[in-house]
Amino acid sequence: MLSNKLSASRWIHKLMKDLDTEIACVRLGNVHVITVSSPTIACEFLKKHDDVFASRPITMSSYLISRGYLMTSVVPMGEQWRKMKKMISKDLLSPTKHRWLHAKRMEEANNLVRYIYTQCNATHNSNNKNINGGFVNVRIAAQQYCGNVIRKMIFNKRYFGEGGKDGGPGYEEMEHVNALFTLLNYSYAFSVSDYIPWLRGLDLDGHQKKLKDAMRIINKYHDSIVEGRMKQWKEGKKTEAEDLLDVMISLKDSNNNSLLTSEEIKAQITDLMVATVDNPSNAVEWTLAEMLKQPHILEKATEEVEQVVGNNRVVQESDIPKLNYIKACAREAFRLHPIAPFNVPHVSLSDAVVSNYFIPKGSHVLLSRQQLGRNPKVWKDEPHVFKPERHLKDDESDVYLSEPDLRLLSFSTGKRGCPGVVLGSTITVMLLARLIHGFSWSAAPNRTKIELVESETDLLLADPLVAIAKPRLIHGFSWSAPPDRTKIELVESETDLLLAHPLVAIDKPRLSQEVYKL
Numbered sequence: 001m002l003s004n005k006l007s008a009s010r011w012i013h014k015l016m017k018d019l020d021t022e023i024a025c026v027r028l029g030n031v032h033v034i035t036v037s038s039p040t041i042a043c044e045f046l047k048k049h050d051d052v053f054a055s056r057p058i059t060m061s062s063y064l065i066s067r068g069y070l071m072t073s074v075v076p077m078g079e080q081w082r083k084m085k086k087m088i089s090k091d092l093l094s095p096t097k098h099r100w101l102h103a104k105r106m107e108e109a110n111n112l113v114r115y116i117y118t119q120c121n122a123t124h125n126s127n128n129k130n131i132n133g134g135f136v137n138v139r140i141a142a143q144q145y146c147g148n149v150i151r152k153m154i155f156n157k158r159y160f161g162e163g164g165k166d167g168g169p170g171y172e173e174m175e176h177v178n179a180l181f182t183l184l185n186y187s188y189a190f191s192v193s194d195y196i197p198w199l200r201g202l203d204l205d206g207h208q209k210k211l212k213d214a215m216r217i218i219n220k221y222h223d224s225i226v227e228g229r230m231k232q233w234k235e236g237k238k239t240e241a242e243d244l245l246d247v248m249i250s251l252k253d254s255n256n257n258s259l260l261t262s263e264e265i266k267a268q269i270t271d272l273m274v275a276t277v278d279n280p281s282n283a284v285e286w287t288l289a290e291m292l293k294q295p296h297i298l299e300k301a302t303e304e305v306e307q308v309v310g311n312n313r314v315v316q317e318s319d320i321p322k323l324n325y326i327k328a329c330a331r332e333a334f335r336l337h338p339i340a341p342f343n344v345p346h347v348s349l350s351d352a353v354v355s356n357y358f359i360p361k362g363s364h365v366l367l368s369r370q371q372l373g374r375n376p377k378v379w380k381d382e383p384h385v386f387k388p389e390r391h392l393k394d395d396e397s398d399v400y401l402s403e404p405d406l407r408l409l410s411f412s413t414g415k416r417g418c419p420g421v422v423l424g425s426t427i428t429v430m431l432l433a434r435l436i437h438g439f440s441w442s443a444a445p446n447r448t449k450i451e452l453v454e455s456e457t458d459l460l461l462a463d464p465l466v467a468i469a470k471p472r473l474i475h476g477f478s479w480s481a482p483p484d485r486t487k488i489e490l491v492e493s494e495t496d497l498l499l500a501h502p503l504v505a506i507d508k509p510r511l512s513q514e515v516y517k518l
Ligand code: HEM
Pocket: 072, 073, 074, 085, 088, 093, 271, 272, 273, 275, 276, 279, 280, 343, 344, 345, 409, 410, 411, 412, 413, 415, 416, 417, 418, 419, 420, 421, 423, 424, 425, 428
């Protein structure tokens, strides 16, 4: 039951509120679980005592999704983590590789615009009834854009199957992204058997089955591609790297042997996929919902993209440094609507004293993403309200989505901090900026009151955001005479030299085709 994860986190948050504390210790079985909602204490854990708190727990879910602790994000501290973290930071996510993969990211940003543009053009059924009319499921568009970007970067392809004719996902991509979200939702969900070891194997809460089913789906799509590509390299049919899978296959260790086994490659690919689809899509869906509720924010964001980008081209990555308001909106979404209640757990490798509290070896430290972002001592001005302005700086200097001081938890910090800050920020800002720059958005007519309610089972919006999009990049107007005036009479007035009758004509916005048909 997924709700375990949320009901446990709600219970802990309520306990902290009732005790009026920013750090608490809950004993689950033999484990001390330390929860934190103060940035100062959080920094003590992840900065001052980073070395001590840099491990991860051993759990059923993390074991299953990582093929036995082969991937970076969940492996406890040790040689495997050092090898994989160094590899992804240096060989996959370095600034050079980021530039190398630019064209692939742009292809997917263009596909996003084309996909939404296609949905704006109403489709008609056999009775000529409008059955679409610009309705866009923002959740699907956002999640699939993130999925497309990372599939393109790793496998050099957007679709596992045929894909949708409108540029959207096919069955395979929907199944793939849903399975990635299942891994995310169940990894580190509170599972009773993780704390009471003799219950292991009984799968009392059903998490194990859900994770195994999701892993079967992931493996169905990934494994044959990885194995086929390894064979091509082995047989010398491939000699030049075109994507991150090629990079991983061709990496060598100091003895000139392959650095990574096929199991490590498969595990690391799943890690990168899960890490990419969740945060950006959730932040952008919430941001757009907040903007529909507070249209002045949407207007301000639109003004900014219009001023920086203009109307004759689409947003480019080189525009990102200048899109401070858009970045402030995304940052506000990370503050107020994080994808998960807590950060990924950190485990202590030895006893330590933190903020005058004794923390025994083996404790699990959970930084509360929800409560750090809403801590009233830090966010004094209406902490529960979406106000991007709070992130703009007086000197108009650049806004970043990362927050090393942990006043909100976006990419975290320290040894286990996110190595995907640049890629994650780029995907998030491009997604939001392209949606706002390319289209004007309004609430669906049956949804004039936008309800910003969190789901009962996770922290996504309770119902996927469905909104109406209209292309807003017009390129002048096309003019025609009104139907009753097909013959235009160019007659001067009898009393002056103006046209005898004021010119009345029909204007139609002319869409800039090259902007949308990217
Ligand atoms: C907006 C996007 C993203 C956000 C907000 C985000 C956030 C995070 C957070 C909170 C952590 C846990 C840090 C900790 O334990 O203290 C993390 C870890 C990680 N992230 Fe990201 N992430 C994003 C995108 C990405 C991307 C695009 C990648 C790579 C493709 C990535 C790869 C990883 C990995 C491998 C780890 C595990 C690091 C470790 O355990 O040493 N993330 N991320």
